Amino acid sequence: CRVTVPDALGRPYVADVNEGDLWYFPAGQPHSLQGLGSDGCEFVICFDDGDASEFNTLLVTDWFAHTPPEVLAKNFGVPAETFARIPLQNLWIFQGKVPGDLAADRAAISKAGRVPPHPFIYQLGSSPPTKESKGGEIRVADSGNFTVSTTVAAALVTVRPGGVREMHWHPNADEWQYYLKGKGRMTVLNTGPNAMTMDFGPGDIGYVKRNLGHYVENVGDTDLQFIGVFRTSRYEEISLSDWLTHTPPALVAQHLNVDEATIAKWPDNAPGLMLKS
Incomplete structure (x- = not known):
């Protein structure tokens, strides 16, 4: 998919995105999406x-159609006749x-040589894992x-068969999940x-309110993968085992009626994912 968007200073940006990539368009910035290849593209917004929603999105075809030709001129x-054949219905998604070539498009829009200092796409799927273990990757x-991306954060989670996304919670935002592949079981x-x-x-959607403890198990025989999206600029999570292993062990032992030797075996590095022992 090819995306175009200018930044707040009008510096144009165009790039191609592939499977596993993200794009971010700040509110109010005009943008476009074009399918590439023979099968186009499918994405989650x-x-x-x-x-x-699409019903409160300003479309350029609507604006042209509802503006007098003399004003457009x-x-x-240019002469008003230039706009004699503009579409009178909105073009939300249409065949074009x-x-x-991407380089040709970039050359065509960069007439003044201005480019945004930061990209509007991020290759999340091929980026180095933030957390990685035998149980999977985040x-x-x-x-x-x-x-x-100042208002949205995301986590791409892959859980191996028999693995579990460890017990945790997010202190700064609700989590909206979209399941990409595999079979998962979540408890909140x-x-x-x-x-529950x-x-x-x-294709399923999960939702977890901020500060609610939850975990996700892979109950299938293939990798489970989902993306979690948060309305915040920074991703944050608190691991249950990390918290308890950094609390005085005598206190935890009294609270949970387990011995301190057992607590010492718990993971103390917030692994993110665990594999069934």
Whole structure:
């Protein structure tokens, strides 16, 4: 998929994204998406505003169609007849021509040689794991490594068969999940106590409120993969085992009625993912 977007200073950006990549368009910045290859592209869009939808998106074809030709002529400095054949209905998604060479598009839009200082895409799927173990991998994109993404953070989680996304919670944002492949089982613990366990497969959506403890098990025989999205500039999580192993062991032993020797065996490095022993 080819994306285009200018930054707030009008510096244009165009790039191609592939499977596993992210793009981020700041609110109010005009942008476009074009399918590449013979099969186009399919993607999941996440907004930092729950009211966002295609029905409150300003389309350039709508603006042209609802502006008098004489005003368009004044605005663009060409005769009004130039706009005699503009579409009178909005073009939200339509069939066009497959884009040509990326370098040619970049040359065409960079007339003044201005480019944004930071990219609007991030190759999350091929980035180095933030956490990695025999149980799987976690890759994170937030404003720390994807500078332009100031309102959304994401974590791509891969859990190996028999593995578990460790018991944890997120202190700074709710988590919205989209399951990409495999079979997962998530349990969420709320106050009360109230707990809910559900199974998830490709195309399913999970949701966990901020500060609620949860874990995800791979209950299939292939890798489980999902992406978690957070409305925040920074990804944060607190590991249950990391917290307890950095609390005085005598206190934990009294609280949970386990001996200190057992507590000493618990992971103390917030591994993110564990494999069934």
